[in-house]
Amino acid sequence: MMDAEAIKRSLETSGLRCTPQRYAVMQFLMDHSGHPTAAEIYAAVNRADPRSSRATTYNNLRDLVQAGLVREVAIEGRAARFDAKGKRHHHFICDRCGNVEDLDWYDVPKPATGSLGKRVLRETELIFRGLCARCAPRRASG
Ligand SMILES: [Zn+2]
Numbered sequence: 001m002m003d004a005e006a007i008k009r010s011l012e013t014s015g016l017r018c019t020p021q022r023y024a025v026m027q028f029l030m031d032h033s034g035h036p037t038a039a040e041i042y043a044a045v046n047r048a049d050p051r052s053s054r055a056t057t058y059n060n061l062r063d064l065v066q067a068g069l070v071r072e073v074a075i076e077g078r079a080a081r082f083d084a085k086g087k088r089h090h091h092f093i094c095d096r097c098g099n100v101e102d103l104d105w106y107d108v109p110k111p112a113t114g115s116l117g118k119r120v121l122r123e124t125e126l127i128f129r130g131l132c133a134r135c136a137p138r139r140a141s142g
């Protein structure tokens with residue numbers, strides 16, 4: 001869990017000024033691990049501080065993603081979800097309800113030598129897809 005000082009420091013070491021709005025976005029993401037959408041983040045930040053506009057919130061979110069502090073989880077056909085990159089983890093995305101859940105981190109093998117060509121690899125993470133516990137069919141026998 002990151003405290004206020006840690007959030008400030010991580011913003012500054014990423015070259016981002018710690019504005020109240022940026023801090024609010026970061027703090028909301030640290031406190032809510034449920035992968036909110038940009039609209040949900042905006043609603044929460046605006047509730048706490050009605051001065052932050054939608055454009056500012058969305059721009060801050062984009063800056064945080066670019067700085068590597070926030071991860072954007074793209075889900076085809078649905079709004080992207082966001083989470084603070086506190087602890088490394090993989091994701092499980094439910095086919096039916098679109099729920100995004102964290103799975104414990106384990107190291108993923110790097111692609112075979114040569115298969116990347118001239119690409120520069122930044123990170124590797126896995127996305128598992130299927131049915132979450134709520135959507136999975138229940139077994140007849142408990
Ligand atoms: Zn589900």
Ligand SMILES: [Zn+2]
Pocket residue numbers: 035083089090091101102
């Ligand atoms: Zn996550």
